[in-house]
Amino acid sequence: xxxxxxxxxxxxxxxxxxxxxxxxxxxxxxxxxxxxxxxxxxxxxxxxxxxxxxxxxxxxxxxxxxxxxxxxxxxxxxxxxxxxxxxxxxxxxxxxxxxxxxxxxxxxxxxxxxxxxxxxxxxxxxxxxxxxxxxxxxxxxxxxxxxxxxxxxxxxxxxxxxxxxxxxxxxxxxxxxxxxxxxxxxxxxxxxxxxxxxxxxxxxxxxxxxxxxxxxxxxxxxxxxxxxxxxxxxxxxxxxxxxxxxxxxxxxxxxxxxxxxxxxxxxxxxxxxxxxxxxxxxxxxxxxxxxxxxxxxxxxxxxxxxxxxxxxxxxxxxxxxxxxxxxxxxxxxxxxxxxxxxxxxxxxxxxxxxxxxxxxx
Ligand code: FES
Ligand SMILES: [Fe+2]
Numbered sequence: 595x596x597x598x599x600x601x602x603x604x605x606x607x608x609x610x611x612x613x614x615x616x617x618x619x620x621x622x623x624x625x626x627x628x629x630x631x632x633x634x635x636x637x638x639x640x641x642x643x644x645x646x647x648x649x650x651x652x653x654x655x656x657x658x659x660x661x662x663x664x665x666x667x668x669x670x671x672x673x674x675x676x677x678x679x680x681x682x683x684x685x686x687x688x689x690x691x692x693x694x695x696x697x698x699x700x701x702x703x704x705x706x707x708x709x710x711x712x713x714x715x716x717x718x719x720x721x722x723x724x725x726x727x728x729x730x731x732x733x734x735x736x737x738x739x740x741x742x743x744x745x746x747x748x749x750x751x752x753x754x755x756x757x758x759x760x761x762x763x764x765x766x767x768x769x770x771x772x773x774x775x776x777x778x779x780x781x782x783x784x785x786x787x788x789x790x791x792x793x794x795x796x797x798x799x800x801x802x803x804x805x806x807x808x809x810x811x812x813x814x815x816x817x818x819x820x821x822x823x824x825x826x827x828x829x830x831x832x833x834x835x836x837x838x839x840x841x842x843x844x845x846x847x848x849x850x851x852x853x854x855x856x857x858x859x860x861x862x863x864x865x866x867x868x869x870x871x872x873x874x875x876x877x878x879x880x881x882x883x884x885x886x887x888x889x890x891x892x893x894x895x896x897x898x899x900x901x902x903x904x905x906x907x908x909x910x911x912x913x914x915x916x917x918x919x920x921x922x923x924x925x926x927x928x929x930x931x932x933x934x935x936x937x938x939x940x941x942x943x944x945x946x947x948x949x950x951x952x953x954x955x
Contacts, residue, residue: 596952597945601927605916607938608754610945612636612867615720617731619876621865622748622924623710626650630674633666634868636719639667640706645672645685650715650753652706653687655751664703693792712737713746714864714876732834736860736880743885745895746878751906753913755837756866756871756941761905762839762863763937765800765829766930772909773898775784780935789933794840796940798933800829815884820847831861836944839863858882861898877902 621642622636630643632655639655640666653674655663662678662950671673673690674683680693684902685702707718707727709735718727734743748793761767769782785800788923804810830840849855861909864876879898884890927935946952 597949598942598952600952601938601942603779603923604757604760604912607941608870608916610756610941613944613948613951615730615948616725616835616837616939616944617709617716617718618835618866620652620708620717620866621874621875622713622876623650624713626715628669628846630665630667630669632663633874635717635874636867637869638719639663639665640717641674642715643669643674649685650708650710651685652708652717653683655702657681658689658701658703681765683845700829707800712744713878730835732838732840734840734860734862736858736882739880742860742880742882743859744878744880744893745891745893745898746876747899748874748876749899749902749906751873751909752871752899752940753873753906754871754907754916755867757876757909757912758863758865758873758875758905759833759836759839759937759941760934761909762831762841763796763798763833764930764934765798767908768829769774771904772901775904783930787889788830789936794834795832796828796933796936797832797842798830798908798936799842800830802827812845812857813884813887813890815890823847825910836941837865837867839865871917875902875906 597610614636618635619693621633625643627644630641631772631898633640633642640652641655642650642652644650655665655680657664657676659679659681660821662676664674664676667677670868672685677683681689682691683703687705689699689701705722707722708733715757722729722797737744766783768776769780772778781799785802787800789796789798796825804825805888806822807825810825812820826846827843829843831839841863843859844856846856847850858881860880861918862878866874868874877898879894
């Protein structure tokens with residue numbers, strides 16, 4: 595049976611195999627230091643630590659001898675020394691010494707490539723020498739662009755990561771799940787909804803118009819520039835990889851030369867499975883306006899977390915039913931599902947590229 599035949603409901607969809615040949619976020623840069631730290635990503639336990647020169651190193655978290663967790667071990671200089679019987683590993687993961695024997699086996703821990711960008715560590719979960727690795731890296735230049743200001747946070751999600759990817763691909767839930775917190779009502783559903791294929795993937799956006807900057811909830815810093823203008827705001831985004839949803843929420847205005855210009859806003863969601871039913875969920879919002887306004891960015895962070903808590907609550911409740919309710923059912927598909935259904939197809943393509951058409955019966 596192919597994977598395509600198996601996806602009838604979300605319950606089948608969350609059982610799809612994990613996708614290792616992609617980049618995911620592994621953590622915040624400042625979480626990792628000279629103390630080895632364990633983190634499970636895509637059902638693999640990994641150990642993270644920094645070399646004396648500050649390079650971040652990531653290996654499988656199991657000693658090659660008896661599976662002792664290396665995260666419970668010690669660094670001596672740049673060598674990781676297993677706390678159980680003292681086997682030592684260098685910064686490439688190669689064994690350099692085995693106590694009680696002169697012979698040093700030619701064995702290595704699996705090492706995972708990482709990149710540090712903005713506040714985040716990105717990790718490649720595939721084979722380290724995979725030639726597609728660089729081209730698959732999702733570039734997010736605004737995370738390091740000094741004309742942007744970024745706020746970020748992390749929450750632990752007690753559901754499969756794909757439930758949240760579906761949530762992000764579907765903006766129609768704004769009017770109900772976020773009605774009280776964001777003050778959005780049914781009128782949001784009357785906005786023009788555009789779904790298009792871009793080089794990054796399936797992009798779904800809602801377009802709304804506001805009379806002036808206050809109506810668009812923009813900070814006072816930009817009001818003088820925008821007063822009296824009709825502003826166009828997009829809310830939308832694209833799943834650019836299995837674990838990265840790139841939200842895009844610009845506000846378009848007319849600049850002093852009469853040209854269309856944008857206040858940029860990237861609302862990023864980084865979903866990294868931990869297990870089948872738990873996920874790490876980092877997020878960041880990067881805007882290129884009001885960047886000196888600390889109060890505004892504190893409010894943005896607080897506001898975002900309130901909304902994300904509602905999404906978490908929804909996904910965790912659905913996961914609970916998927917785990918415990920045995921009834922067989924067919925999902926009803928509605929018009930608002932269009933972007934979500936297209937995302938399922940993209941997901942299926944990624945699964946088939948990595949795992950083939952499907953498991954043998
Ligand atoms: S388990 Fe690590 S040296 Fe024995
Ligand atoms: Fe939401």
